[in-house]
Amino acid sequence: MALTHPAYGRLRQVTETAAVLLADNPGQMTLEGTNTWVLRAPGRSDCVVVDPGPVDDRHSQAIADAVGGEIALTLVTHRHFDHTGGIDRLAELTGTVVRAKDPAFLRGSDAPLVDSEVVEAAGLRITVMDTPGHTADSVCFALEDAVLTGDTILGSGTTVLDASDGTLVDYMSSLNRLVEAGQGKALLPAHGPDHANLEPVARYYIAHRHERLDQVRAALHVLGPDADSMDVVRRVYVDVDKRLWPAAHSSVQAQLDYLRVHG
Numbered sequence: 001m002a003l004t005h006p007a008y009g010r011l012r013q014v015t016e017t018a019a020v021l022l023a024d025n026p027g028q029m030t031l032e033g034t035n036t037w038v039l040r041a042p043g044r045s046d047c048v049v050v051d052p053g054p055v056d057d058r059h060s061q062a063i064a065d066a067v068g069g070e071i072a073l074t075l076v077t078h079r080h081f082d083h084t085g086g087i088d089r090l091a092e093l094t095g096t097v098v099r100a101k102d103p104a105f106l107r108g109s110d111a112p113l114v115d116s117e118v119v120e121a122a123g124l125r126i127t128v129m130d131t132p133g134h135t136a137d138s139v140c141f142a143l144e145d146a147v148l149t150g151d152t153i154l155g156s157g158t159t160v161l162d163a164s165d166g167t168l169v170d171y172m173s174s175l176n177r178l179v180e181a182g183q184g185k186a187l188l189p190a191h192g193p194d195h196a197n198l199e200p201v202a203r204y205y206i207a208h209r210h211e212r213l214d215q216v217r218a219a220l221h222v223l224g225p226d227a228d229s230m231d232v233v234r235r236v237y238v239d240v241d242k243r244l245w246p247a248a249h250s251s252v253q254a255q256l257d258y259l260r261v262h263g
């Protein structure tokens with residue numbers, strides 16, 4: 001029987017070229033854990049790995065075992081530790097070259113990823129898409145039949161914008177880009193289950209953001225334009241578990257910044 005999400009410690013084939021190895025780091029922000037993607041062109045023994053995952057020797061070892069040591073290239077979707085913590089252990093185990101947009105995560109390469117670059121490795125053509133918003137360094141990777149979305153679009157729920165450099169202005173334009181790029185392609189997220197179609201999920205994400213923006217606008221109407229952002233959270237996220245309020249607070253901050261620009 002075919003494996004279904006979540007399948008900890010097992011390489012689960014999702015598309016013809018993409019298989020996923022789920023790290024055992026479940027949590028509020030990571031859902032069931034971090035998805036490490038293994039991309040392999042038909043008939044090839046080498047592969048491309050996307051997101052080595054957290055610091056977890058068992059996970060790094062499981063990746064190395066799953067790929068038989070032959071990684072042509074490892075790519076990183078963004079800087080967060082649950083995606084990048086395992087870089088050095090994986091490089092140690094397999095000698096893989098690592099590329100990312102943020103130069104801090106380059107290993108064996110001095111070329112940060114750039115927008116629209118086509119990476120050719122292990123018989124695959126992978127198009128890099130700049131998709132800032134969750135973080136400034138977030139990128140997605142487009143294959144012929146799928147898009148790896150990192151934390152820009154998750155397999156369930158919605159994503160949180162990093163208060164330090166994520167912006168809703170960036171995020172909305174990235175989501176619009178993914179509606180376009182996602183037509184007829186599968187969604188391979190860094191957390192949560194994969195989906196056969198990216199486009200409707202990207203559209204849902206945009207609708208959800210507009211809904212929240214409308215709620216924040218309505219809250220400001222009542223509280224006044226200079227309302228404290230935590231008061232806005234109390235009004236708008238009244239239906240959300242209080243443990244998620246710190247995350248909601250950073251989202252509200254991002255929305256207030258957005259409304260200052262776009263009204």
Ligand SMILES: [Zn+2]
Pocket residue numbers: 078080134151
């Ligand atoms: Zn992240």
